[in-house]
Amino acid sequence: MEPINMANGNWRAALPALAVFEAAARHLNFSRAARELGATQPAVSHQVGWLEAHLGCRLFHRRHRGVSLTPEGQILFEAAAATRAAVERARDDIRALSGQRPLTVATDYGFAGDWLIPRLGAFAAAAPATELRIVASQFLADPLADPADVAILMGTGAWPGRAAHLLFRETVSAVASPALLRVPASPADLARMRLLHLEPRHPAPWLTWRGWFAAHGIDRPPRPGDATFDTYSLVQQAAIAGQGIALGWHPLIAGALETGRLACAAAPPVTTGLGYYLLENPARRPPGLAAFRDWLLAACRDSEAAGLSPPLPSRCS
Numbered sequence: 001m002e003p004i005n006m007a008n009g010n011w012r013a014a015l016p017a018l019a020v021f022e023a024a025a026r027h028l029n030f031s032r033a034a035r036e037l038g039a040t041q042p043a044v045s046h047q048v049g050w051l052e053a054h055l056g057c058r059l060f061h062r063r064h065r066g067v068s069l070t071p072e073g074q075i076l077f078e079a080a081a082a083t084r085a086a087v088e089r090a091r092d093d094i095r096a097l098s099g100q101r102p103l104t105v106a107t108d109y110g111f112a113g114d115w116l117i118p119r120l121g122a123f124a125a126a127a128p129a130t131e132l133r134i135v136a137s138q139f140l141a142d143p144l145a146d147p148a149d150v151a152i153l154m155g156t157g158a159w160p161g162r163a164a165h166l167l168f169r170e171t172v173s174a175v176a177s178p179a180l181l182r183v184p185a186s187p188a189d190l191a192r193m194r195l196l197h198l199e200p201r202h203p204a205p206w207l208t209w210r211g212w213f214a215a216h217g218i219d220r221p222p223r224p225g226d227a228t229f230d231t232y233s234l235v236q237q238a239a240i241a242g243q244g245i246a247l248g249w250h251p252l253i254a255g256a257l258e259t260g261r262l263a264c265a266a267a268p269p270v271t272t273g274l275g276y277y278l279l280e281n282p283a284r285r286p287p288g289l290a291a292f293r294d295w296l297l298a299a300c301r302d303s304e305a306a307g308l309s310p311p312l313p314s315r316c317s
Contacts, residue, residue, distance in 0.1 A: 019084075020044055028066060103131065132292070190265060248262065
């Protein structure tokens with residue numbers, strides 16, 4: 001297969017594959033890219049392979065536990081991501097001319113699925129004129145550099161050039177199916193059990209199992225037999241299915257605790273210096289921002305008052 005000759009206009013044939021590549025590179029996961037695109041993982045792999053063949057180079061290192069970008073892939077991703085951001089800004093500008101621009105909120109899968117989405121009906125009732133667009137990704141370094149208007153992230157609260165509003169402190173319990181926790185389990189007991197890990201990033205912007213055990217004076221690195229998942233929803237599903245012990249972030253696990261699908265171990269929870277923050281770019285004042293910010297901060301206060309966020313339910317303290 002001949003490499004693409006960008007000088008003769010053949011680059012247009014690569015546009016669909018470039019869109020697929022951008023999603024795969026942004027997630028560093030072909031399955032997550034497929035879910036975003038409404039495609040299958042083999043279809044994503046095929047498009048990436050087609051692009052590599054036409055460019056005459058590898059764009060990804062394929063490894064057993066995932067993929068990473070090659071130097072050539074990083075160059076192409078930076079160009080593709082900049083193009084995507086420019087197109088989305090143009091789309092938003094066009095919508096703004098007709099008053100149709102949605103407020104774009106970027107966050108991680110756990111916060112989006114477990115806390116935000118179940119409450120969006122209340123926001124729609126409180127601000128019916130504001131359209132929201134939710135963008136979720138497991139790894140968001142600086143989503144406000146993308147077309148997001150606001151972001152909800154786990155971190156220290158120190159994002160230069162961003163206004164940060166604390167929503168919840170990071171408080172984490174060991175949780176599992178009630179069937180696995182018939183007998184109270186201490187941290188030492190949990191260290192001998194099968195652990196369910198959320199795929200880390202270095203440095204991880206959230207508490208890991210190793211950090212949780214270190215807070216209890218135990219060194220417990222990952223072991224053969226543990227399981228690792230790339231999104232928090234999969235970690236929760238595995239825990240509910242009785243496949244091991246997971247870390248449970250309050251208030252993300254509140255619904256599973258209330259319905260009895262998960263239970264807290266007897267081990268005390270760990271609170272860190274991190275937390276979920278609402279981030280704003282002071283240079284942006286999109287329509288609906290003030291309404292969303294005021295609603296979100298009030299909803300977090302109400303959640304805490306109802307015992308669905310730290311301070312913890314008595315069964316987790």
